[in-house]
Amino acid sequence: MATYLYGLILARNAPRMPATLGLEDARARVLRCETLGAIVSTMEEAPARPTLDTVRIHDAVLQAAVDAGATAAAVRFGQSFAGDDEACRHVIERGDRIARVLEQNDGCVEMRLLLASVPEDDPPPTPEKEIGPGRAYLESLREEKDQTEHLALRGAIGPSVRAEKVERLPRSHGVVFSHLVLRDEMGEYRHAISTLPALADAKVVGPLALYSFAEPAS
Amino acid sequence: MTDANLEEIYESEQLVLSDLINRVLDKGVVISANITISIADIDLIQLDLRLLISSVTTLAKRREKAAALGHVPVRSHPRP
Numbered sequence: 417m418a419t420y421l422y423g424l425i426l427a428r429n430a431p432r433m434p435a436t437l438g439l440e441d442a443r444a445r446v447l448r449c450e451t452l453g454a455i456v457s458t459m460e461e462a463p464a465r466p467t468l469d470t471v472r473i474h475d476a477v478l479q480a481a482v483d484a485g486a487t488a489a490a491v492r493f494g495q496s497f498a499g500d501d502e503a504c505r506h507v508i509e510r511g512d513r514i515a516r517v518l519e520q521n522d523g524c525v526e527m528r529l530l531l532a533s534v535p536e537d538d539p540p541p542t543p544e545k546e547i548g549p550g551r552a553y554l555e556s557l558r559e560e561k562d563q564t565e566h567l568a569l570r571g572a573i574g575p576s577v578r579a580e581k582v583e584r585l586p587r588s589h590g591v592v593f594s595h596l597v598l599r600d601e602m603g604e605y606r607h608a609i610s611t612l613p614a615l616a617d618a619k620v621v622g623p624l625a626l627y628s629f630a631e632p633a634s
Numbered sequence: 635m636t637d638a639n640l641e642e643i644y645e646s647e648q649l650v651l652s653d654l655i656n657r658v659l660d661k662g663v664v665i666s667a668n669i670t671i672s673i674a675d676i677d678l679i680q681l682d683l684r685l686l687i688s689s690v691t692t693l694a695k696r697r698e699k700a701a702a703l704g705h706v707p708v709r710s711h712p713r714p
Contacts, residue, residue, distance in 0.1 A: 421665060421666070423662075423663075424663065466658075466659060468651075468655075471654065471655055471658045471659065472654070474658055475654060475657075475658050489662070489663055490657070490658070490661065490662035490663065491662050491663045491664075491665060492658075492659070492660070492661065492662040492663065492664050493658045493659050493662075494659075495664070495665055495666040496666070497666065506665050506666060507665060510665050511665075514663055528653060528657070530649045530650065530653050532645055532646075532649055585649070585652050585653060585656055586656060586660075590649050590652060590653070592653055592656075619646055619649055619650055621650060621653060624657075627657040627658075627661035627662050628657070628661055630661070630662050630663045631663060
């Protein structure tokens, strides 16, 4: 048996977590690990590899916490432990920074603006020589970062955006703007977006758990 | 619904699902040192996603054409 971890909330928000089913239809519950609550479920065996269904379920468990009013830090898919005690031990050992993020951003959610494509200023550079797949992946990450550094919406949307991160979706031309927004300012945020003609075709996703803002800013 | 509408829906759905996959598999906190998700896994799910959306779009187009011709919709064969 394994304890699968979906996300982290402040322990004081644990009572908000509604009854919900996670992977293998196991009940999702909250383990109290000092100041943090770990959203977990018990599984026969940790998932060997992700599928569209398991990805959706992982996200849905976190969404249940968000919909109940808790700010949750998403945990990356695929993390499981030998049991509840082991899970808590890891959370406590590594959780100080996450606890600080959740305290600082209590009451916040992540909103994501998806755009199918944006103009690229320059074509991607032609590789000079063959490189291995690992190096190619790292180079593609660097190129994606270079191609988004000039993109920003925070100024246009206004003060409801507390923080912004921009990235290109892998293997597509889409761009994602991740915004940290106070739950109470969601209306202001959505209204600001609706007034911007450039965002008429943008897909607004959220409110979500903190994915891009789950870790402290470096 | 026109082909252009279906194309827009397809693009929109693909974008949303791509974002879902990307954020769940590539974002968020890392607590355990034993994550075994690889880039190949993300590519495999993207492939499943494209097949899923393509098959739904194709099915919708076929049903529309059948309806326009006054034919009873025929169950499509699954993609190999």
